[in-house]
Amino acid sequence: MIKIQDLRKSYGKVEVLKGISTTIQKGEIIAIIGPSGSGKSTFLRCINLLETPTSGHIWVNEAEVTNPKVNIMKVREQVGMVFQQFNLFPHMTVLENITYAPIMVKGTSKKDAELRGRELLKKVGLSEKESEHPVRLSGGQKQRVAIARALAMSPEMMLFDEPTSALDPEMVKEVLEVIKSLALTGMTMAIVTHEMGFAREVADRVLFLDDGQLVEDASPTEFFSSPKSKRAQDFLEKIL
Amino acid sequence: MNLDFTQIVTSIPYILQGIGVTLKIVGVAALIGFTIGILLALCKIGRFKGLKWFADIYTSIFRGTPLILQLLLIYYGTPQLFDIKVTAYSAAVLAFGFNSGAYISEIIRAGILAVDKGQLEASMALGIPYKKMMKDIVLPQALKNILPALMNEFITLTKESAIVTVIGVTDIMRRAYIVGGNTYRYFESLIFAGVIYYLMVIILTLIGKAVERRMRRSD
Numbered sequence A: 001m002i003k004i005q006d007l008r009k010s011y012g013k014v015e016v017l018k019g020i021s022t023t024i025q026k027g028e029i030i031a032i033i034g035p036s037g038s039g040k041s042t043f044l045r046c047i048n049l050l051e052t053p054t055s056g057h058i059w060v061n062e063a064e065v066t067n068p069k070v071n072i073m074k075v076r077e078q079v080g081m082v083f084q085q086f087n088l089f090p091h092m093t094v095l096e097n098i099t100y101a102p103i104m105v106k107g108t109s110k111k112d113a114e115l116r117g118r119e120l121l122k123k124v125g126l127s128e129k130e131s132e133h134p135v136r137l138s139g140g141q142k143q144r145v146a147i148a149r150a151l152a153m154s155p156e157m158m159l160f161d162e163p164t165s166a167l168d169p170e171m172v173k174e175v176l177e178v179i180k181s182l183a184l185t186g187m188t189m190a191i192v193t194h195e196m197g198f199a200r201e202v203a204d205r206v207l208f209l210d211d212g213q214l215v216e217d218a219s220p221t222e223f224f225s226s227p228k229s230k231r232a233q234d235f236l237e238k239i240l
Numbered sequence B: 001m002n003l004d005f006t007q008i009v010t011s012i013p014y015i016l017q018g019i020g021v022t023l024k025i026v027g028v029a030a031l032i033g034f035t036i037g038i039l040l041a042l043c044k045i046g047r048f049k050g051l052k053w054f055a056d057i058y059t060s061i062f063r064g065t066p067l068i069l070q071l072l073l074i075y076y077g078t079p080q081l082f083d084i085k086v087t088a089y090s091a092a093v094l095a096f097g098f099n100s101g102a103y104i105s106e107i108i109r110a111g112i113l114a115v116d117k118g119q120l121e122a123s124m125a126l127g128i129p130y131k132k133m134m135k136d137i138v139l140p141q142a143l144k145n146i147l148p149a150l151m152n153e154f155i156t157l158t159k160e161s162a163i164v165t166v167i168g169v170t171d172i173m174r175r176a177y178i179v180g181g182n183t184y185r186y187f188e189s190l191i192f193a194g195v196i197y198y199l200m201v202i203i204l205t206l207i208g209k210a211v212e213r214r215m216r217r218s219d
Helices: A040-047 A072-078 A094-106 A110-123 A139-151 A169-183 A196-202 A220-225 A230-239 B005-045 B049-064 B067-081 B088-114 B117-125 B130-167 B172-183 B186-218
Strands: A002-011 A014-024 A029-033 A055-060 A079-082 A157-161 A188-192 A205-210 A213-218
Touching: A002 A040, A014 A040, A014 A213, A029 A040, A029 A196, A040 A055, A040 A157, A040 A188, A072 A079, A072 A094, A079 A139, A079 B117, A094 A110, A094 A139, A094 B130, A110 A139, A139 A169, A169 A188, A169 A196, A196 A220, A205 A220, A205 A230, A213 A220, A213 A230, B005 B049, B005 B088, B005 B130, B005 B172, B005 B186, B049 B088, B067 B088, B067 B130, B088 B130, B117 B130, B130 B172, B130 B186, B172 B186
Parallel strands: A029 A188, A029 A205, A079 A157, A157 A188
Antiparallel strands: A002 A014, A002 A055, A205 A213
16 A cells, blocks of 8 residues: 655755645556656656655555655565666666566575566566567567566565656557556556556556646546546547 | 897896786786775765765875876885885885776766666665665676776776886886896887887787677677
8 A cells, every 4th residue: 555645846946746645555556647747757756765755755555655764675675666768787688687686685596586587577478588688679578577577576566657658659568468467466556657548448546647736536437538627638638 | 220139139038027027016906996996986976975075085186196106105105104114016006006096986987877877766666775786787887888998097007007117116117127228228128118018908908808898798
């Protein structure tokens, strides 16, 4: 469970998050959408403290990550993250990318980590690529490895920061399929996305952010068929 | 023209023995310089203001004064301050090590800063502790990018090592100078020393290229 209370974030004088509160229940799948510059990514990155909130409180399960006394590294082990730009480690093979953190952070034995790594690679359909370096992979393959890498830590929840925005159109589907299959396992997920069809199909709830505010918090059916706010109506009109 | 290389033939083995001396100085100094360079670079990019200042001042002093002055200070100066005897060899190794550490720290700092920010974020998101992130994720990528600059520094070090001549270390340079004096054949013996230095640099360059090729395999 993730609980967020009056989250604010400023860069200098610019306030990009203007007091957001919401709760993400265990097993829930949240799609975060909104125009660019609305603060969606910043919002997501505050949850595992890649961005330090200016004020407000965030709890991940029992741990208050905004409390400086809480060991954020321990919390991050439970929260997997997938980035727009993949951020695979270029000097490691695909399998090493996946097994590094379990071995070095969790102390898993190399043998067990590789066993689990191969299992995950099979799940994302890249078994034959385990010895390749990331540079030899297509964007869609890279992102699937990145998902496997995050899952290798056996996180309780996953954050996706525009996972398909840097992909060529023909590769979007393969990545979304992997995320969908993950959704079926009951994983708690928060996904910043521009894929409206995907959000509609997979999400339990849609959070619509605009100008640093949480403007709508509704079920996908409700949000896409009858958005309440003028801002959401304008946004949907532009993109659908 | 008065030029006769046969005059120094008998002294060639003597000059060649200087290669070992030069290599011993350069090798150990490079190791010291590299270690200091990494530590200083980490201080410079780290959070601790005190360490950052120390690293900046260190770099500023060692880059801002002549190497030969640093060498002479260590060799002649320290015994005056403390009751210790500094051998010419250790003075040379320390002076070159400290000095190149300053230059190498700047190279490494630039290399670290050039590593994509996404790499740090991915490491943090996985809960990888700072030390391990630096050692296994950031530094390997940084080193790959700065290899040519680093090789440049080692080449400079090899050539600059010739100034140990002034404190009497019998390296290639000193031996060539001695042979020149004994035989009155300065031109021949100095040219011979020049050829040795040049060949050493060429070999270093080739090694650098081979290492670079190996590291670029993942590109």
